[in-house]
Amino acid sequence: MTKKFFGVVAVNKCTLNVKEKTIRGLIGPNGAGKTTLLNVINGFYIPDEGEIYFKNERIDGLKPHEIAKKGIGRTFQVSRPFRQMTVMDNMIAAGITHFEKIEELKSKAVDLLKLFDLYRLRDEFAGNLSGGQKKLLEMARVLTFDPDLIMLDEPFHGIHPAFKAKIIKAVRELSEEGKTFVIISHDIPSISETCDKVSVLCAGEVIAEGTPEDIRVDQKVCEAYLGV
Amino acid sequence: MTKTKWAITSRSKLITIILLVLLSSVFPLFSSKYIIHILVICWLLAISSIGWNICYGYTGLLSFGHTVFFGISAYITLWLLVPFQITPWIGIFIGASIACVLGLLITFVTIRTRGIYFALATFALPQILIIIFNTFWQVTGGAYGVIIPFAEENAYLMYFYDPVFYYYIALAFLISVLVLQLRLSESKLGYCLRAIGSDEDAANSLGIDPFRTRLFGMGISSFVTGLSGGIFVNFLKFIDPVQAFGWPLNIQMILGTVVGGVGTIFGPVIGVLVVVPLTEIMKLLIEQHFRGLNLVINGVILMLFIVLMPRGVYPWLKKLFEKYLGG
Secondary structure, three states: EEEEEOOOOEEEEOOOOOOOOEEEEEEOOOOOOHHHHHHHHHOOOOOOEOOEEEEEEEEEOOHHHHHHHEEEEEEOOOOOOOOOOOOHHHHHHHHHHOOOOOHHHHHHHHHHHHHHHOOOOOOOEEOOOOOHHHHHHHHHHHHHOOOOEEEEHHHOOOOOOOHHHHHHHHHHHHOOOOEEEEEEOOOHHHHHHHOOEEEEEOEEEEEEEOOOOHOOOOHHHHHHOOOO | OOOOOOOOOOHHHHHHHHHHHHHHHHHHHOOHHHHHHHHHHHHHEEEEEEEEHHHHHHOOOOOOOHOOOOHHHHHHHHHHHOOOOOOOOHHHHHHHHHHHHHHHHHOOOOOOOOHHHHHHHHHHHHHHHHHHHHHHHHHHHHHEEEEEEOOOOOOOEOOOOOHHHHHHHHHHHHHHHHHHHHHHHHHHHHHOOOOOOOOOHHHHHOOHHHHHHHHHHEEEEEEEEHHHHHHHHHHHEEEEEEHHHHHHHHHHHHHHHHHOOOOOOOOHHHHHHHHHHHHHHHHHHHHOOOOOOOHHHHHHHHHHHHHOOEEEEOHHHHHHHHHHOOO
């Protein structure tokens, strides 16, 4: 899959195969095209070349809300809660188009808020939360509609280690329950701790794939990050 | 010692509406015709402001063209009434429905614009309509306007001399619209509207269709604003293009919501009850002595409201209420 912006090739013939029920890390230097790749999968951009398949169904060209309905959810590099809405309302809004009965949705929302230790803040406006709490809220929010594939963009960035640990724990538990994750991060230790497999992007191309241990010693990866 | 927290739930909002209805219902018994006239203007402006609030406060679409819906509905109601004697009790809803269709059309055309670009796109519409209505004066009455010419009171034609009848009509519509807004805020559509208004891309990624949501939101918003226009023309018994589409009404509609509290249920009503009486008081006290100074002072006072209560009077009152009655 390729994506260009006015001559700048952000993603260049990138091929990524993610198996179900796995946790894939996606790393690479700044400007490698990681978030662009996520945005294309999520439907915010249409690829210039190539195809995207999810569970054997082609999804490139669909709009983001249509892709969400297929079972793909994502978080953003900079947290984007609905600031003027309470934490609980954020959760309800996330699931409102996926549930028939509001009571079921509220029950799910409560469970998720408790899982992420946000239940006590349910009546707080999302805009008043700390950075780490916003990250947790975004993750809880995306899980409301029970997607099969969850793409996390920099979930560990700028947050307290305690929050990081909560996210890693939640990702592992959900993966054991059958969810698939793609995690973009510059936090290599967290990626190593969490992911089964890691893909390395550089200049829009996948330059290496393997276990975290394999990636750590890969020559191409060292060159991409260190320029040596 | 612990205090019981008074949560502002939807039930308590409904109780508040009921209490306001009871209070407002007996108010005319103790008021002059002038005060009642001012309150009719307040109720009608509050309905328009609620319409605008649904557009901006919920959907996040900053519209400078909402008088289009007000004015179109007013003229439609008038054109059905005067030559065809179609009762305004139906005409108001026909006018509001046509305003709704217009709202859907405008949204469809401007759907790719956001933020300030949507505001600019809607900015021109009222001015265009004023020019059109002034130009085709044979049909619209032009700048001279159109008068409702009936001689005798007639309930079927909603033609009364005593403003108290319009007071209760406007109040009934206002209460209905408030209940609609309350139901909307807790409905599926309401959550979608608020999510889109807060962050469209995030909402989109969660499964909310921004296009459909905006269409529905704008449809309701323009319908509600249209209701106000239809009642207004029957109350004043006159309409002209500037009154229908002009900036003074546009500003009052927006100001009422901003001063009262954008995105809140009661904000537009409270805001209008600040803006309109303030304007009248300044006019009475100052205009006769220093012409124009009343507008300056009016503007300064409204700016002070916005600076001291940036989220609006209603959230400030709510905070005060919760502080002294909550825990």
